[in-house]
Amino acid sequence: MKNDSNKNIGRPIFLRGKKDAGLVFFHGWSAIPGEFSDLAKFLNEQGYWVYVPMLSGHGTKPEDLLNIRWQDWKRDAVEAVFEMKKYVRNIVVGGISIGGALAMMISNDSSVRAILSLGAPYRFRFHYLAKLAVFLMSITKTYRSKYYPKRVRELSLKRVSYQRYPVKNLLEVFKLVEENARFLHRVKKPIIIMQSETDHIISKNSAKNIFEKVSSQKKELVLMGDVYHVFISTNGKEKAQAEIKKFLEKVL
Numbered sequence: 001m002k003n004d005s006n007k008n009i010g011r012p013i014f015l016r017g018k019k020d021a022g023l024v025f026f027h028g029w030s031a032i033p034g035e036f037s038d039l040a041k042f043l044n045e046q047g048y049w050v051y052v053p054m055l056s057g058h059g060t061k062p063e064d065l066l067n068i069r070w071q072d073w074k075r076d077a078v079e080a081v082f083e084m085k086k087y088v089r090n091i092v093v094g095g096i097s098i099g100g101a102l103a104m105m106i107s108n109d110s111s112v113r114a115i116l117s118l119g120a121p122y123r124f125r126f127h128y129l130a131k132l133a134v135f136l137m138s139i140t141k142t143y144r145s146k147y148y149p150k151r152v153r154e155l156s157l158k159r160v161s162y163q164r165y166p167v168k169n170l171l172e173v174f175k176l177v178e179e180n181a182r183f184l185h186r187v188k189k190p191i192i193i194m195q196s197e198t199d200h201i202i203s204k205n206s207a208k209n210i211f212e213k214v215s216s217q218k219k220e221l222v223l224m225g226d227v228y229h230v231f232i233s234t235n236g237k238e239k240a241q242a243e244i245k246k247f248l249e250k251v252l
Contacts, residue, residue, distance in 0.1 A: 010034065010059055010160075013052040015044040021252050022049035022088040024080050025116075026073075026099030028230065029173050030146075030162040032059045035096060035233045042241045048248070049088055053080040055099075057169070058162075062143065066166040070176035077102040078109075085111055090252060094118060096230055097201070098173055101180035104214075107189050114251040115191040115216075116244060119229055121177050121202035122184075122209040131174045138167040152200050155228045155235070184210060190218035192247040194240065196227045220247060 013033045023043055025036045033052035040050040056072040057065035077093075084091050091111045093103040100120025107115050124130055137144065145164050148156040191214055195207035203209075211221045222243050227236030 012054050013037065013040050013050060015040055015050040016087075017044055017047050017049035019047040019049070019252075020088050021047075021090040021092070021113075021248075022051065022084045023116075024077075024084050024091060024093050024103075025050070025052045026077055026080070026093075026095035026102045027052060027055060027058070028095075028097035028099055028161075029170075030058065030062075030065070030165055031096075031230075032160055034160055035230055037233070038237050039232045039241060039244070043244070043248075046245060046248075049084065051080060051084050053077075053083075062162045062164045062166060065162070065169045066142075068169060068172065070172045070179065073098075073102055073176065074105060077106045081106060081109055081111065092116060092248065092252070095120065096232055097121065098176055101176055104187050104191075104210075105180050105183050107187055107191075112189055114247070115187070115189050116247070117191060117193040117207075117210060118232055118240070119195055119199060119202065120180075120193070120206065120210065122181055122206040122213075123203040124174070124177065124201060125203055127174075127177075127203065131171070134167060134170050134174070138171060141167050143167065149200055152228060158234070159230060181213075184213040185215055187214040188216055190247075190251045191216045192220045192222060192243065194222045194224055194231075194243065196224045196229055196231055196236065198226045199229050201229045218251065 036052045057068035092114045094116025095103040096118045100117040228234040
């Protein structure tokens with residue numbers, strides 16, 4: 001890997017640091033590593049190594065998601081931690097949305113010191129009804145265009161992501177979230193759990209449910225206020241950066 005500037009939003013991000021500590025982040029579904037550009041630059045300026053890989057099926061065209069399974073994303077996450085081990089001994093894993101779920105699911109690796117759960121879903125809004133609707137839709141539709149509620153449309157459209165997606169791949173997202181919910185009791189590393197209080201995608205109590213179910217002795221819950229789901233790159237990024245910096249200084 002080589003150093004990538006935060007202008008290279010269509011590729012993995014890799015920034016060399018000065019500390020013996022590295023951050024491995026996972027982006028959200030249908031998105032790209034570039035949504036971590038601001039946070040990666042901020043943490044790299046603090047001396048941390050930062051790596052944000054591209055998850056399978058992402059960063060190219062929606063058709064490449066068609067046959068991807070949630071296990072492929074978990075494999076990507078494991079391989080990313082293995083890659084960071086070449087450079088540092090202390091690793092923190094984190095992710096936005098389903099990327100946060102991936103971080104928790106691989107956190108038992110001996111090199112992982114802590115976890116950053118950023119808007120990770122314990123469940124989605126209207127989870128089981130939405131899952132049924134997606135399943136029924138997958139019978140008759142191969143692709144669908146995204147729909148955004150009016151109150152978040154402007155911020156959503158600024159996010160670089162697929163605006164059309166394979167319906168059956170969205171079912172893999174539900175499977176990943178449910179698998180992580182079953183895994184939470186095995187999460188023991190220090191963790192900070194952050195969530196928008198007006199998140200339009202995940203259930204209102206996702207952060208609280210994760211906080212209650214993980215077995216971590218050191219855990220923090222931070223509610224971000226009225227900010228967008230992907231708050232690390234939009235209207236909550238300054239607060240997110242400050243909270244993450246404080247947490248890392250405590251656990252490393």
